[in-house]
Amino acid sequence: MHKINTTLFKRSLLASAVAGALNTPLVQAQEESFALEEILVTASKRERSLQDTPISVSVTSQLAIEQSKIIDIADLQVLVPSLRVTSFTRVGSAVYAIRGFGNGGSSAGTEPAVGVFIDGVFRSRSSSSIGDLPRVSRIEVLSGPQSTLFGKNASAGVVSVITTPPSQEFEAKIEATLGNYNQRIVKGYVSGAVTDKLSMSFSGGMNQRDGFTESLSPGLKDLNDKDRYNLRAQALFEPNDSVSLRVIADYSDLDEICCTVGAVVNGPTADAIKALGGDVISTDDQFGYTSVLNLDPTNTIEDKGISFHADIDFENFTLTSISAIRNNESGPDLGECDYTSLDICKGTSHREIETFSQELRLTSNTDNALSWMVGASYFNEDITGEAETIYGDDLRNYVLALTGGPFSPLPTLEAIAGIPGEAFTAGWIVGGMIEQNNEAYSVFGTFDYQLTDSLTATLGLNYTNDEKEVELIQTSNPDVFSALDLDVVAGGAFAPFKGLQFRPPQLSIPNAVEDGKTDDSDTTWLARLSWEMNDNFNFYATASTGFKSSSWDLSNFAHPNINDAAAIAAAGIATPNQQYGNRFSSPEYATVYEIGMKSRFDNGSLNIAIFDQSIEDFHARTFDGVNFISSNAGELASQGVEFDILYAPTADWTFTLAGTYLDPVYEDYRNAPPPIGQSGAIDRSGERPGGIHTLSMTGSVVYNLTFDNGIDGYIRAEYQYERSSDLSDSFPGLSRQVNTANASAGLNFNNGFGAQLWIRNLNDDEYYTGAFAGVAQSGTVNSFLNQPQTYGVTVSYTF
Template sequence: MGAIVAGAGLSASAQENAEVENRRLDTITVTSTKREQTLQDVPVAVSVVSEDAIEKAQIMDINDLQTLVPSLAFQQSQNSSNTTFSIRGFGNGANNVGIEPSVGVFIDGVYRSRAAAQISDLPNLQRVEVLRGPQSTLFGKNASAGVISIVTREPQFESQGSVEGTVGNYNSVRLRGDVTGPLSETVAFSLAANMNTRDGYGENLVTGSKLNDRDRWGVRGELLFVPNDDLKIRLIADYDEIDELCCISGNLVNGPTAGAIAVSGGQLVPEDPFSYDTFVNFDPTNELENSGISLQVDYDLGFANLTSISAQRSSEDLSNIDGDFTSTSLLGQNIVFRDIDTFTQELRLTSTATDSKVDWMVGAYYFDETVDSANDLTFGDGFRPFLDAVTGGGAALAGLEGFVGVPAGTLGAAGQGMSDVFLQDNTAWSVFGTLDIHLSDRLTATVGINYTEDEKDAIGEALSTDVLSGLDLVQLGYTATLASLLQQNGVNISDPTSVGPFIQNNPAVYAQLQQAAVGVAQGAQNPFGVLAPIQFVPPFLNYPNAIESGSTSDSDTSYTLRLAYDVSDNINVYGSYATGFKSSSWNLSRNSLPFAEDYTPSSTIVDPVTQQVVFQAVSSPITDAGLNLPNLTTGTRFAGPEEAEVFELGVKAKFENFAINLAVFDQTIEGFQSNVFIGAGFALSNAGKQSSEGIEFDATWRPTEALTLTFAGTFLDPIYDSFPNSPSGDLSGTRPSGIPKTNTSLNGNYDFEFAGMDAFVRADWARTSDSPWADDPNTDTAVRAAGYKRSSDVVSASFGFVTDNDIAITLWARNLLDEQYNMIAFPTTVQTGSFNGWPNQPRTYGISVRKNF
């Protein structure tokens, strides 16, 4: 009997141990410190999205990740390539090809420098690591806010593959396939391809086209050489295309210019962005081509691993949008073309000793990139009627045309506009190193350093054919005022026989008239001053020139200091201080303007009768060099570097079926590169200081073998500590736009048997709290008054099972409850008082069928 009882006890204990083992959380491997470590052991704030989560949550591209990683956010505006990623509220890079993102994106260790090269659908995803906070010590280029590191599966020496097809609403069709296997005992290959098509969920009511569609495809091939245990060589080549009609802009507020649109024969959609309907004269197009090749070599030297990653990438981006967002042809074509070629080379040496008191890494990074950008902006045939309507019926423009002697209808005529070309060469290099000093079995001190030099040479040339914007209204106002004053004295300014004797006989009186005319011309009484706000594209001062070199040269030393302590085998804590850096960003757009220290806006006024200079333009380097142009103003040629720092305390705990990671931080960026739309263009500037204190956590609990729950959150207190020179005035002490104070996500996955088959059901909920619509308080006030919210609750779900013949079937829905919110709000182009926004994607759903072999 005792043996039976003992045996029963052992059986119960074994069963209990088996249940505990089945509930044990998986070990997650990361390479965020460029060493292979477990997520639990790495003392860095990093979120990991696993291959299993990617498949079950139907993560197709980098944009979808924000539903699983609360610290990560993205915003998309007028086309697919104008996408901005942010981490902890810090991020930029859209709407100006000269601005490199503050969040660095690396795919298999290769830097993707612009959003156009980051947003494609990616096959064979293994995991995605999101590193939060400055990462400049280890990553060689522009990681002042964080890093998104995407890791794909290597070729395998066992033959295998898969094919997957998906159909969904809006006639969605997705096809994916991959195959891998050996070519010999030392060489393996993989080949993957994907296609993603879908009708648009919006409609252009002018052309009848469906907008915000999907039409993209890509191929990727790899070779893996493993000639011996010490050497591994991985060669990757990829190519992808995007050809889409994107993106819809909805009317949030139709302001006082709506009547002028109607007078011009145009139509506006009522203030309902979620009708997904729009009136535009032509469809917004976006065509992207990306290609690249990379070679990674890993060699075990015995005492260390040598890694070399070489890559050459090319990206082309062609877009055209109706920038006035109405069916009135205010603006005609707005064609933008960008061509970016990038070469990168990284070398690093990583120690491999397992019993050493010091682990070390040293490396070097080289970056060489050329950027070509061109933009053609033209006025449409509705532009002049619109100008007539907003200036009081056309008398002002007609009067000016008569005064300057140009044919009626010249000012604001269709076909006028601006063409610009910008070129940039960027060369950067850095050296870096880290030391992990094991002070005891449980305490490790880390010191990391990175020295970077970054040089950029830029050329900007633009030609404005806008006759109105080329007119010096101050000079014309002087001439008109002087003529009026002379006429009051019985003198006709156009009659030399009348004006000459008057000046000769009354020099003092004429001098008084001149000074009076100068005062009127430079003030609010200028008879043509009402036209100044519609001089949208004045002449452009090309650079480099005698004053502006067109070059920047930056250098920086970034470093990391960290202490990590293993409280127990299950709990680790760390404290760190790190700095980050992003180099200067050139304003490669028609809104590029001289700095205030180089130019003081003013006009030289010449008396049309005597040819005497009656007012000399204010002295400045550009004026003194003879480079002054009519209506030239000041702004920025480039934004200076960003310098980031973060203080962080973290704890990581992992038990049998529960894990939690927690970080408390105080992060700042000095010189944050802000690029704000102001109605007729973008204004690039450096914020003095932007900071964010916050708490982040992510927790995973497996209460049973079948159920896994994940809860994550980010809680921020963002502020502009100093931003006195913003386009909207002094924003110091205000909250930056688009940064919610709270982001949370809850994910649940339940595995079970369904009709004798392995099955799962998964749900994902992501909540984003409210945030300011724009840094400009007038925009935020107007949009809020119209009742629009920026908070959102997005729920997605999926259900899947695997048949006996290894066919996986998944039914899925993203934004299941059809939550509606706008991603961005902005002042409508050339329509004062009106505001537009970019609405989110509505509910999508479908079924995916996958066969593994």
């Protein structure tokens, strides 16, 4: 176990002097005095004050979302320092991380460690949650495993989005935004009563923008544009004070050209590309936001669903039911492989996810010493997909140039092997299809017992059973060169060419050794003591565990574990030139010990959490320029402190500061993939992992304006800081540091009109969001870049 040391504890005591509730709105009480408005949250599945909720949770209010111009969940990290959202080659491949723990981005076979719930409905993959946010009431970010509160296990944390329900009173608003890069946003909503028991609301939005990365290739579009819209309809039926029935239907569509790639290092292969008349991304201006592709990388996502929510009050308890059916389709997409102007290779992909979920909860509503919540959940997901790697027109000439040009021994090798002129043929398609069914159920509950008027003990339990069945079939692979055993051909004389075997035949799943089935179950628990010292101070101490089921790497170039080599050979199912890797990861298990304080004062609030968190058999995934490599890290652990502060000296001024300090380490990670460019597994035990920041902070200043003619407004400035840290284990020394300032100002007129000026990345901050090895380009390191400065004006009218 990663122990909390004395230094960390001292830092925690110091940090407690600067902690509090982010984004708490202010209300004018009297002319010369004011009071902090109480924030209600449902993080514990009960509506409670944020300061009375003994959970490490960050709450972003509707007001903060509007003032900060938060468009989607990825923008939320500007306000929540413990949250990081990292996007890669596709819009829908984002990875969510809380306290540095996160995985499960674009891999179809890996569910995320951070669960995203929208109105209580689990969104199983990032592609179903990355669109523009609907009309939001608040967003709660819960740190650590939450299995005893949410039916679907989340080993690292939860992002819970709560939207605004329909109202009996008529409400309507329309809003339009114009910004740089030809940004155009139009959105609005209308809500009101149909009868005195039925209310409905309709909302929608359109978001379009030109790309901020200039394409230098003739005829191609600029990258990182926006082209998305969403629709949402709700009906709320309340026949009496005891029954509430709510139906939500939503649809969103995204069709964009993404994503920007910069060059950190251009390896020696760049000379071969230029010799063939191609071009590579320049390293002279790494944040020049230019592109030299030979095609437009398309990203399309269609997401839709309907959910039914019922809350029925009985004499001693409330019954809650949430049923949902969702469909998410990505593609067909066309993507770039090499990010050069040569046609070396490209890829296509298409994936569809269908889910059904059902959650039932009974929650006590009496004032007894014992209060409880028990529930059960069911989740069924079907994933189908196809992916292809297409060999480009320039691939063969590129390989010949790399291996000696007119003196390349490749034609000789082809002649010896009986495949003259057949290596790296343009138009070859290496394709495959996948299918995964995931069926999971859980029973869970929490029990709070008041030992005294101020001391409460809590016990939570969850039993989860999770079954998966996968199928992976390589539907086509004409690459006869990659099927050769170069250790045998010509007595191994051409073994050095093994690195050029781009796509060797793939062993399908299921097979005689890998049945493609997993059946995982685990009982997780939570134990907590919370003490309300007085009206100002609450303290709590928690121990909890979490669980995430097995995962599969279902890419069209994943190979069996090397440990299965003997069994595969014995079964006689090995493919020609059988390759090995690791396409299966066993379950991961989380454990967290945490102590926290929440406090509230007349003009501010203070919160702090000190934690020791670890995940055993953490699901790790890296890319070496040709293949994805999956593995289980024996144990990833982190000590840390989360804090936030709000100080409002008057009703006109609000200051917030929040931060997360992390001290991550691989307690055990033997047989880890080496850094790019090296070979052989290494032991990373005791090392600091890449991709996890050690310190991140956010702060804001808001000045509220009030004029005698009834006009009010605000001026807001905010700052995001992230200490320099390695981007990943694959590229030690390649770091990221964030120092980003944002600002906005707005006025609300007494006739319903409003206007807002906003600017994101005011100081033109530049940093990498991720990096990867250049595909088929040894020594090349490419990077993903943060968004440049954007600004605009928003006008609105509220009816």
